[in-house]
Amino acid sequence: RKEVEQDPGPFNVPEGATVAFNCTYSNSASQSFFWYRQDCRKEPKLLMSVYSSGNEDGRFTAQLNRASQYISLLIRDSKLSDSATYLCVGQMEYGNKLVFGAGTILRVKS
Amino acid sequence: GAGVSQSPSNKVTEKGKDVELRCDPISGHTALYWYRQSLGQGLEFLIYFQGNSAPDKSGLPSDRFSAERTGGSVSTLTIQRTQQEDSAVYLCASSRGWDGELFFGEGSRLTVL
Numbered sequence: 222r223k224e225v226e227q228d229p230g231p232f233n234v235p236e237g238a239t240v241a242f243n244c245t246y247s248n249s250a251s252q253s254f255f256w257y258r259q260d261c262r263k264e265p266k267l268l269m270s271v272y273s274s275g276n277e278d279g280r281f282t283a284q285l286n287r288a289s290q291y292i293s294l295l296i297r298d299s300k301l302s303d304s305a306t307y308l309c310v311g312q313m314e315y316g317n318k319l320v321f322g323a324g325t326i327l328r329v330k331s
Numbered sequence: 332g333a334g335v336s337q338s339p340s341n342k343v344t345e346k347g348k349d350v351e352l353r354c355d356p357i358s359g360h361t362a363l364y365w366y367r368q369s370l371g372q373g374l375e376f377l378i379y380f381q382g383n384s385a386p387d388k389s390g391l392p393s394d395r396f397s398a399e400r401t402g403g404s405v406s407t408l409t410i411q412r413t414q415q416e417d418s419a420v421y422l423c424a425s426s427r428g429w430d431g432e433l434f435f436g437e438g439s440r441l442t443v444l
Contacts, residue, residue, distance in 0.1 A: 253431050254431075255431040255432075257433075263437075264422060264435035264436065264437055264438060265374070265422075265433070265435055266435070267431070267432045267433065270430075270431060308373070308374070310431060312431055317387075318364065318376060318379040318387050319364070319431060319433060320376060321366070321373055321374040321376070322373060323372065323373030324373050
């Protein structure tokens with residue numbers, strides 16, 4: 222089983238829609254989680270960290286469910302510019318390597 | 332520059348040749364990663380350097396792959412006797428080491444003919 226697993230999609234949604242991605246992780250000892258965004262033929266960039274209490278940044282909300290070992294990303298009021306691949310990332314221990322999921326493709330259409 | 336720098340940006344080589352890919356991390360970043368990404372695929376972890384600790388080489392796919400980091404800064408990824416399946420974009424990233432923010436270079440696109 223992969224350490225971090227995501228539904229590859231693609232998720233095709235209209236502008237203005239709300240879309241949610243989930244990501245599961247296999248190691249219950251995993252400490253930290255993040256969402257990265259990767260545009261086509263570009264390098265990944267940090268979108269947001271994921272905290273146990275949940276966190277929100279504008280239209281984006283990230284949550285962590287340790288009991289079920291999954292994290293989620295919710296995007297409200299989708300924009301065309303949100304079209305990208307969203308990568309779920311886990312870090313098993315503080316200072317340890319970051320493990321990337323394979324990514325979920327989002328396509329927002331007008 | 333202020334970002335992670337990788338060279339070459341593109342490399343075309345013949346099967347069986349050796350290649351070296353270079354990464355210049357952000358100054359002061361203690362952690363350095365190598366990943367590779369094939370077209371349409373996710374990031375595959377290769378190797379991780381953290382300060383003076385022994386590197387985590389658990390992701391290297393075969394003994395043809397090796398990497399070193401000199402003086403805690405520049406890193407070189409070497410692929411010996413390249414094979415066609417080695418064709419991919421090789422991404423280097425650095426971080427401060429204590430948080431999850433990785434800063435990626437633009438990658439080195441390797442094509443093995």
